[in-house]
Amino acid sequence: MLRIHFSATDLARLQIRDTPHPLWEALLSLHVLQSDGGRHFADWRQDAARRIYGAEPLLELAWPWGYSPDFLTPDLPGSGIEEAVAALLHTPGERIAADLRELGAIRRLGAANLAVADGDARALRWLGTAVRAYHHSALGPIWPAVLRLVAEDAEMRRRILEADGVDRLLATLHPAAVWRRPVLEIEYPVDQNLRLGGRGLELIPSYFCEDVPITLKDPALPPVLVYPATRPGPVADSSLAAMVGNTRAAVLGAVAAGRTTTELAHELGVSAANISHHVGVLRKAGMLSTQRHGANGFHRLTLLGAAVLGRRL
Numbered sequence: 001m002l003r004i005h006f007s008a009t010d011l012a013r014l015q016i017r018d019t020p021h022p023l024w025e026a027l028l029s030l031h032v033l034q035s036d037g038g039r040h041f042a043d044w045r046q047d048a049a050r051r052i053y054g055a056e057p058l059l060e061l062a063w064p065w066g067y068s069p070d071f072l073t074p075d076l077p078g079s080g081i082e083e084a085v086a087a088l089l090h091t092p093g094e095r096i097a098a099d100l101r102e103l104g105a106i107r108r109l110g111a112a113n114l115a116v117a118d119g120d121a122r123a124l125r126w127l128g129t130a131v132r133a134y135h136h137s138a139l140g141p142i143w144p145a146v147l148r149l150v151a152e153d154a155e156m157r158r159r160i161l162e163a164d165g166v167d168r169l170l171a172t173l174h175p176a177a178v179w180r181r182p183v184l185e186i187e188y189p190v191d192q193n194l195r196l197g198g199r200g201l202e203l204i205p206s207y208f209c210e211d212v213p214i215t216l217k218d219p220a221l222p223p224v225l226v227y228p229a230t231r232p233g234p235v236a237d238s239s240l241a242a243m244v245g246n247t248r249a250a251v252l253g254a255v256a257a258g259r260t261t262t263e264l265a266h267e268l269g270v271s272a273a274n275i276s277h278h279v280g281v282l283r284k285a286g287m288l289s290t291q292r293h294g295a296n297g298f299h300r301l302t303l304l305g306a307a308v309l310g311r312r313l
Contacts, residue, residue: 002188002215004225005195006181011166013200018154019079020146021204023088024226026135027072028208030055030062033138035210039269040231048138055134057112057127066106066189067217069099075222079147081135085128093119145263146207153205153229173203174227176212186213196223205229231267248278252305255288260296 032041033048062068074087100109100117115123139146161169170179176187194215204226213227250268261279265272279299282288287305290297301309 001191002186002213003193004184004186004201004215004223005193006184006201007196007198009198010196010200011182013198014161014166014169015200015202016154016157016161017202017204018151018158020150020207021073021076021226022079022081022084022135022139023073023076023131024204024206025139025146025208026131027062027068028206028210028214028226029139030059030134031064031068032208032210034059034062035064040266041208041210042269043271044142044266047141051137051141052134053137055130057110058130058134060107060110060113061103063107067103069096069103070216070218070221071096071099073216075224081132085132088131089124089128096124142207142262142266144260145266148263149207149229149231149267150205156230157203157205174213177227188212192217194219194223199223201225203227245278247274248282251275251278251282252287252301252309255299255301255305258298258300260298262296264299 029048033045061072071091072088074084074091076084076087097117097119100113103109104114104117109117112123112126116127157169157173160172167179167181170177170184173179173184174186178185192215199222202222202224204224205228206226207229209226209228211228213225215223215225247268247270251264254264254267259267261272261275264270264275264279268275279288279290279297282305283290283299285304286302287308288299289302290299292298
């Protein structure tokens with residue numbers, strides 16, 4: 001069980017990040033890449049596995065079960081990978097060494113990561129290059145979808161905070177989280193207490209966080225809680241699904257803010273070819289339109305599609 005202990009000051013200093021943290025997304029996507037769960041990630045996992053080369057040392061640092069080193073996800077203000085890698089490379093060497101000693105106690109490390117642990121400057125630069133290359137090859141193709149999902153979740157949480165207050169925000173954060181003021185309890189693989197002590201807490205919605213919210217192991221680091229960003233769910237109106245089919249109903253529900261075929265495929269866990277077929281049917285029915293932007297088609301609801309969903313454009 002993870003228990004996060006708040007004071008009144010901590011509740012007042014609660015922050016919601018509205019851009020994806022590039023290194024948390026990299027770390028958690030490495031977890032996803034090595035697991036077989038998450039219907040949303042099946043197509044991405046297959047595609048990413050073909051794109052990455054020489055990532056074995058990164059996979060070694062990010063085993064999907066148990067401890068992953070805290071230094072891989074430093075505190076960052078923005079979502080740019082270059083700034084993120086720079087922050088990673090500026091981590092104090094003693095902290096990197098301590099984290100890797102802890103990991104090495106439970107998992108055998110290869111030569112590249114042992115060199116990083118020993119403070120080898122060339123090995124550390126290699127690590128930065130490897131993280132950057134992985135982010136570009138595995139996450140770059142879907143980064144617009146990551147940006148959009150995180151921003152939408154953050155906006156939803158802010159509306160809850162403004163309308164109903166911090167208690168409602170924390171009470172609805174995740175099914176595995178229970179808010180009993182002043183403690184947020186979360187189902188967790190280890191027993192851990194995080195006492196905020198007036199530092200506040202940054203909530204970080206994540207595209208690749210699969211199951212339960214996650215935090216850093218070291219309580220002295222800036223406090224964060226990374227949680228799964230809310231994805232578009234099935235359309236509630238069963239009559240619509242009966243009329244157009246479950247997948248087309250889901251496409252209509254997800255495309256309201258505008259989506260590409262690739263984004264729809266990743267968000268709904270359906271192949272791009274399947275999405276293209278359903279988009280074509282909905283376009284012929286006049287429920288959505290497609291505008292070309294270079295090689296990509298950008299799909300939006302039409303007035304008819306919005307009316308079918310009961311929405312206003």
